[in-house]
Amino acid sequence: MTAHDTRAEDGRMAAVTARAGYMMGENVDRAWSTEHARAWEGFLELSRQLRREADGVLEPVEGLTVSMLGVMGRLARADDLTLRQTDIAGAMGLSFSRVSRLIDTLEARGLVERRPCPSDGRAVNVTLTTAGQALTRRAQDAVFAFVGERFFASLAAPEIATLADVFTRLIGRLDGAGAVLEDCG
Missing domain, CATH: 1.10.10.10 (Winged helix-like DNA-binding domain superfamily/Winged helix DNA-binding domain)
Known part of the structure; x- marks a missing residue:
């Protein structure tokens, strides 16, 4: 993976992890590491994307x-x-x-x-x-x-x-x- 690829991937994950704050407010900022937000919101986003794509396949x-x-x-x-x-x-x-x-x-x-x-x-x-x-x-x-x-x-x-x-x-x-x-x- 190139440095450009890493930056693009980081940018996509930043947008995804920001959703944790939208849903749980300042609790996320106080209690969660970046890894917490990436794990939770990454799981939810992956589920959403795969479900949409599976519907597209069907x-x-x-x-x-x-x-x-x-x-x-x-x-x-x-x-x-x-x-x-x-x-x-x-x-x-x-x-x-x-x-x-x-x-x-x-x-x-x-x-x-x-x-x-x-x-x-x-x-x-x-x-x-x-x-x-x-x-x-x-x-x-x-x-x-x-x-x-x-x-x-x-x-x-x-x-x-x-x-x-x-x-x-x-x-x-x-x-x-x-x-x-x-x-x-």
Whole structure:
């Protein structure tokens, strides 16, 4: 990396880390080092950029989004390709109304079907259709290639191991780290 590249990279990170002060005010100036701000805001910025780029990768695949693929991918791995709509929302960390709108769109495209849950008349099951299965595989292949190129290709094996350890530890500290899916067969 040249001195010019380093200065440009420092300038980009300065703009990113300034956001910590916007969100947390003078607390950041008093309590955080530059590394704290770079770690926190760098994580958030990288997440935003990768999510936007992943949506861009999926757009040509029948106009899908990461959230749509999140629904379809969960259904593709579920028993009988079916989950309760409420369980999908819980597993994705999205509101029921947001997931309902996603499923409306997928259903209108013939990629999923809604059916009453046989064991609970109040619940609705969502099932991935044959067309949905084929599209899910294509979209997953596109995202897999994207993640390999835009994320993992820039990291050495020890860095991947470090990130995995750090994220595992941090996620383990969060409340509600995992959602339990109820059987509705």
